[in-house]
Structure formats: C-alpha cells, structure tokens
Amino acid sequence: MSTQCLTNKKVLTKGNYAIAQAAVLAGCQCYFGYPITPQSEIGEFMSGKMQELNRGYVSAESELAAINMVIGAVSTGVKAMTSSSSCAVSLMQEALSYATTDELPVVLVSVMRGGPGLGNIYPSQGDYFQVTKGGGNGDYNLIVLAPSTVQECVDLTYKAFYLAQKYRNPTVLLADGLLGQMMEPVEFYDYPYPEIDTSDWALTGAKGRKSRIIRSYGPLAEDRCVFLEKLFQKYKVIEENEVEWEEINTDDADIVLVSFGSTSRNVKTAMKKLREKGIKAGFFRPITLYPFPNKRLAELSRKTKKFVTVEVNMGQMVNDVKLAVNGNCPVELIHKGVGAPPSADEIVLKIEELL
Amino acid sequence: MEKNFIIAGFGGQGVLLAGEVLANAFMLAGKHVTWYPSYGAEMRGGTVNCEIVMSDEEVSEVNKSDTDFVIALNQASFDRFLSKIKKGGWMIANSTLAKEIKTRTDINYLFAPITKLAEEVGNIKMANILALGLLAKASRLVSIDTLNQALDTVIPPHRKNLLPLNMKALKIGYEYDLLPV
Numbered sequence: 001m002s003t004q005c006l007t008n009k010k011v012l013t014k015g016n017y018a019i020a021q022a023a024v025l026a027g028c029q030c031y032f033g034y035p036i037t038p039q040s041e042i043g044e045f046m047s048g049k050m051q052e053l054n055r056g057y058v059s060a061e062s063e064l065a066a067i068n069m070v071i072g073a074v075s076t077g078v079k080a081m082t083s084s085s086s087c088a089v090s091l092m093q094e095a096l097s098y099a100t101t102d103e104l105p106v107v108l109v110s111v112m113r114g115g116p117g118l119g120n121i122y123p124s125q126g127d128y129f130q131v132t133k134g135g136g137n138g139d140y141n142l143i144v145l146a147p148s149t150v151q152e153c154v155d156l157t158y159k160a161f162y163l164a165q166k167y168r169n170p171t172v173l174l175a176d177g178l179l180g181q182m183m184e185p186v187e188f189y190d191y192p193y194p195e196i197d198t199s200d201w202a203l204t205g206a207k208g209r210k211s212r213i214i215r216s217y218g219p220l221a222e223d224r225c226v227f228l229e230k231l232f233q234k235y236k237v238i239e240e241n242e243v244e245w246e247e248i249n250t251d252d253a254d255i256v257l258v259s260f261g262s263t264s265r266n267v268k269t270a271m272k273k274l275r276e277k278g279i280k281a282g283f284f285r286p287i288t289l290y291p292f293p294n295k296r297l298a299e300l301s302r303k304t305k306k307f308v309t310v311e312v313n314m315g316q317m318v319n320d321v322k323l324a325v326n327g328n329c330p331v332e333l334i335h336k337g338v339g340a341p342p343s344a345d346e347i348v349l350k351i352e353e354l355l
Numbered sequence: 356m357e358k359n360f361i362i363a364g365f366g367g368q369g370v371l372l373a374g375e376v377l378a379n380a381f382m383l384a385g386k387h388v389t390w391y392p393s394y395g396a397e398m399r400g401g402t403v404n405c406e407i408v409m410s411d412e413e414v415s416e417v418n419k420s421d422t423d424f425v426i427a428l429n430q431a432s433f434d435r436f437l438s439k440i441k442k443g444g445w446m447i448a449n450s451t452l453a454k455e456i457k458t459r460t461d462i463n464y465l466f467a468p469i470t471k472l473a474e475e476v477g478n479i480k481m482a483n484i485l486a487l488g489l490l491a492k493a494s495r496l497v498s499i500d501t502l503n504q505a506l507d508t509v510i511p512p513h514r515k516n517l518l519p520l521n522m523k524a525l526k527i528g529y530e531y532d533l534l535p536v
Contacts, residue, residue: 012379012390012508178417183375183390185382262417269415340418 010185015150015175016041018186019109022157023081024049026191028107030056030080032069034088037121038177039111042083056080063088067095067108074104075214077202079161083109085177086127087118090135096170097136101216101231103201105164105171108142109157112176114338123177124338125261128316131172132290139228141235143171143242144289146260150184156287162193167238168201174289176312178262178340235291243295244287249275250300253282255351258297258321259310260286263341267310270347277348279355289317294324301328308332308351312341356411358496359419361436362486363404364428364449369483372509373426374405377487379505380497381409389414402431409496424494426486427453428469447489449482465493467531473524481524488528499529 013021020042023031031046043059050057056073060066066082073080084092089110099106112127114120131144143163145156156173164171203212218224249271250256259267264285274281282304286293301307306329309318318333325331334350336342342350360377364370371392378390392405406422408414425440426447427433433446433453440446442461451470467489473482484506491497506521 010382012375012382012388178391181392182417183378184414185388265414266416266418272415343418343420344416345420 010187012183013150013186014041014181014183015153015179016111016181017045018150018153019083019157019173019175020045020049021188022154023107023161024053025188026158026161027079027195028055028081028161029078030058030070030073032058032060032066032073032080032082033084034060034063034066036085036088038113038123038180039083039085039109041180042109042111063091064095067092067106070106070108071095071099071102071104074106075102075203077198077204079105079107079165081107081109081161083111085111086113086115086124086130089127089130093130093135094137096142097134097138097140098216099170100136100140100142101138101218101227102214103168104214105161105168107160107164107171107173109173109175111180112174120338121177122339123262124313125176125263125311125316126313126338127174128289128311128313131174132292132320139232141169141238141290143167143169143238143291144174145171146174146287146289147179148261148264148285150179150182151186153179154186154188158191158193161191162196163242165196165198167234169234169238174261176262182262239291242288243291243293245293245296246283246285246287247296248283250282250284250304252280253303254280254305255355256282256284256300256304256307257310257351258284258286258307258317260289260317263310263312266341266344267347269344270310270351273344273348274351279351281351286317292320292324294320297321297324298326298328301325304329306330306332306354308334308354310334310342310347312336312338357408357415358410358423358494359406359408360424360426360490361404361406361422361439362426362428362483363402363432363436364483366401366403368428369480370403370428371405373483373487374407376484376502376505376509377490377497378407379508380501381407383504383508384497384501386410387412387414389417391417402429402435404432404436424490426490428482428486429453445493447486447493449486463493465489465533467528469528472527472531476520476524476527478520481520484521485524485528488525489531491525492529492531492533499525
C-alpha cells in the first residue's frame with residue numbers, strides 16, 4: 001500500500017515528525033522502535049500512522065529487539081526502519097554488523113544526544129565515530145547521511161531508504177537533538193527514487209523456486225576472504241558514486257571550515273562573517289559521512305592553507321579530515337563537548353585566535 | 356532582514372505553543388523561519404523557553420548569542436533574558452508576574468499585566484496568545500490577520516472551539532495601549 005503526498009504546501013514541521021512522515025511516504029512498511037529522548041516523536045507518529053495505513057508497527061521490548069525485527073522485516077524485501085538515540089544505538093551495534101554481512105537494507109535513524117554512557121538529552125555530535133567507524137565487529141561500513149535542516153531530514157530520509165536497497169547495506173540517517181526538536185517549514189513530496197527490485201534475493205517463501213538462506217556465518221577462511229573482497233568492491237562503488245557535500249567560497253579560501261549536521265548552519269554564517277572581515281574563509285559540509293568526501297578535501301588541501309573542523313563533540317570528524325588532507329596543510333579543531341552549536345560569533349572569535 | 360525572538364515563562368504557560376503560532380505566522384507570510392525549544396529536565400512549574408528566528412533569506416544561525424525581542428511571562432524569564440536583548444531591542448514582560456524595573460536604558464520595555472488581561476478575556480491560559488498580540492503591535496513584523504491564520508493552522512480540529520477565544524486574546528493584546536513606552 002502506498003501513500004501519495006497530496007500537497008506541495010510548506011508545513012511547519014518538527015524534525016522528528018518530518019523524518020517519520022518522509023519514511024511513510026518513502027514506503028516504509030514496518031517500524032520497530034523503543035522510545036528515547038530526543039527522538040520519541042518518530043515512534044509516536046509511527047504508532048498512529050502505520051496502523052492507519054495498515055502497515056507494521058511494533059513497540060519493541062528493547063532496542064536490541066527493535067533492530068533485529070528490522071533485520072527480519074527487510075529480509076523479506078520490504079522497506080523497514082527503526083529509530084533511536086546514542087546510548088540506545090549502542091545496543092544495536094551487533095545487529096548492524098550482522099546486517100552488513102547479511103547485505104540487508106536496514107534503515108536506522110540516529111538522533112544524537114549527549115554521551116558517553118547515559119549522558120544527557122542535549123544535542124550532540126558525539127556519535128560520528130559510532131556510525132562511521134562502527135561499534136560492531138569485523139570489516140564493514142554503514143552508509144551515513146547527515147541532514148542540517150528539517151527539509152534535509154525529509155530529503156535524506158527518502159535517500160536513506162533508496163541507498164539501503166540499492167546497495168543492500170544498512171544506512172543511517174544521523175540527526176541530532178537540535179534537528180529532531182526543531183520546527184521549520186518543509187515541503188513533502190512523493191518518493192523521488194525508483195523502486196528497487198528485491199525479488200532475486202528476498203525471502204518470500206520458496207514456492208516455485210529454490211530455497212534461499214540469509215546468514216552472516218562464514219566458516220571457511222577462503223570463502224570469507226572472497227566474500228569480504230566482494231563486499232569491499234561494493235563499498236568502492238558506493239565511494240565512487242554516492243559522495244555528497246556542499247561547499248561555498250572554497251575557490252580562493254585560505255582557511256576552509258568543515259562541519260556537518262546542525263552545527264554547520266552556524267559555521268556557514270561564521271564563514272560569511274569572516275569574509276566580511278576580509279579573511280578568505282570557505283565552507284565545506286560533508287552530507288554523506290560515509291562515503292566521506294576524501295577526494296574533494298584532498299584537492300582543496302593543495303590550494304588552501306588551513307582546515308578547521310567545527311564539531312559538537314571532543315573532535316571526531318577532524319580525524320577523517322586529517323586522513324583526507326594527508327599532511328598537505330594543518331587541520332585544526334574547534335569544538336564544544338555537548339549542547340546547541342556554538343554561535344557564529346563564538347566560532348569567528350575562535351578562528352581569529354587560530355590565525 | 357533577520358530577527359529573533361525568545362518566548363519564556365513557566366512550564367504550562369503555553370510558551371512553546373505561542374512560539375509555534377508565531378513561527379507559523381512567519382511561514383504563512385513567506386518568510387524563512389526556525390523554531391527550537393529549550394529542553395532538558397523540564398517540568399510543569401519550571402522555566403521553559405523557545406527561540407524563533409525569522410529571516411528574508413535562509414536562517415543564518417541557531418542558538419544566537421543575542422536577541423531582538425523577548426517575551427517574558429514570569430520574573431525568572433525576565434531576569435534570565437534581559438541581558439541577551441540587543442541594543443534597541445524589546446523586552447515585553449508580564450507585569451502580573453514580573454516587577455516593572457528598567458535596569459537597562461538601551462532597550463524598549465513593554466510591561467503589560469498579561470495574566471490579568473487573559474483572565475479578563477475569560478481564560479488565564481490565553482496569556483501566551485495575548486502576549487503575541489503585544490509583540491505584533493510592538494514589532495510591526497507580523498499582522499494580526501496572519502497570526503489569526505496561524506492560530507487556525509496550529510489549533511487541531513478537536514480544539515477548534517477555542518479558536519474564537521484565542522483570536523479575542525490576540526486582539527486584546529494588540530489593542531493594549533502601548534503608551535507610555
């Protein structure tokens with residue numbers, strides 16, 4: 001059953017509701033979740049809407065159960081998702097590792113809050129490592145999309161479902177407490193991507209065909225090597241085709257500010273304020289955190305004099321920028337441990353101290 | 356042009372809802388707008404606030420270091436946000452619950468007995484919307500017509516019976532004699 005978006009009118013919508021509504025419009029057939037601030041509105045919305053549309057909704061007994069329910073559902077070829085936050089996403093790491101080797105299109109929305117441990121419910125970007133480096137075992141990557149506005153919460157939710165199915169790889173929409181709780185005018189529209197045929201792998205009952213099995217167990221060393229080479233061949237294709245970023249004023253920039261998610265909004269304004277002061281600043285925002293825009297950053301590192309990453313964590317993405325830049329120029333970090341992003345003026349002040 | 360507004364008060368005074376109505380009004384007027392709440396271990400009786408940033412272009416920033424307008428529905432909010440107001444900005448305060456003291460001389464004050472006026476409208480819960488009427492008059496950035504439309508957008512179908520009273524509160528706030536400011 002599909003839902004059509006009947007209006008192109010802008011609606012003032014909270015980030016969490018925007019994600020949930022977009023998931024419904026993307027054709028998500030099953031939602032499994034366990035409530036946690038600051039993303040509880042997603043489950044709340046789904047609890048009503050999925051029932052109304054005769055789709056699946058389960059309020060799971062734990063996050064561990066929820067993500068494994070998603071694995072079960074997507075194994076049958078349908079679109080399914082869960083959503084959670086930080087300390088509870090920790091509980092899902094094992095299943096995410098399994099889903100990469102099972103090659104299953106799991107969609108996870110992670111709305112970051114303060115950590116480590118139980119932490120607090122304020123916005124944070126402290127789970128960059130959690131989703132890009134993985135807390136699960138083995139060699140794997142999750143596709144990670146990082147929205148910076150409520151409209152992008154909609155756009156990238158659609159994209160998350162598409163990429164997950166296109167590459168049969170778990171995909172994460174990485175938002176944060178600020179985006180989840182924020183309201184902005186958004187436009188909903190019909191799912192803009194082609195539907196992916198899952199009939200050649202999905203478990204749909206073996207009537208009239210040979211039975212299939214999806215499992216992560218690879219007991220033979222040699223076979224496993226072959227599988228991993230194949231898996232990483234897929235990652236190479238993803239890295240070649242799906243990198244997305246935004247950049248402004250980087251052509252003549254002496255200093256390039258790199259930031260993702262909600263923090264990047266203030267960083268963009270800080271760049272403009274630096275320009276007004278005669279400092280040649282540029283702005284670079286990775287939209288896909290995996291695949292990371294390594295190549296473009298490497299190109300820029302041959303033209304610019306310095307990179308500064310701005311993050312609401314103790315410095316995580318800065319490591320990926322350093323790897324991309326590979327010593328071509330210095331990479332500095334401006335950070336705040338947890339909470340709403342630093343204001344543009346605060347960022348400008350700190351950058352002036354670095355110059 | 357970009358302006359920002361902080362609406363603050365006790366949990367339960369309808370601070371977040373007033374912000375939502377204001378943000379909807381700006382959206383209906385074709386502006387870019389962002390609304391975000393303070394949230395944390397808030398509870399009824401504690402303080403709560405939200406910020407609305409309205410802009411002709413893409414909203415430049417969240418968690419701004421200063422603000423153009425503050426609506427303070429209680430004393431704690433008045434005390435907390437007074438220093439955040441830009442030079443020439445506005446403090447719109449509920450004199451039923453906050454003292455009329457003008458410690459800063461570089462901003463505009465509008466003291467009105469918002470809670471008392473709301474009681475006269477017939478429902479103390481209308482204080483938040485009444486305050487938006489005052490803001491509309493003082494700021495000249497949003498019209499009463501647009502705010503009425505925004506109320507209609509925000510109030511859900513099963514609460515539409517409250518629409519006329521909210522519109523009345525808005526009107527009374529708007530028509531409150533601003534003199535002497």
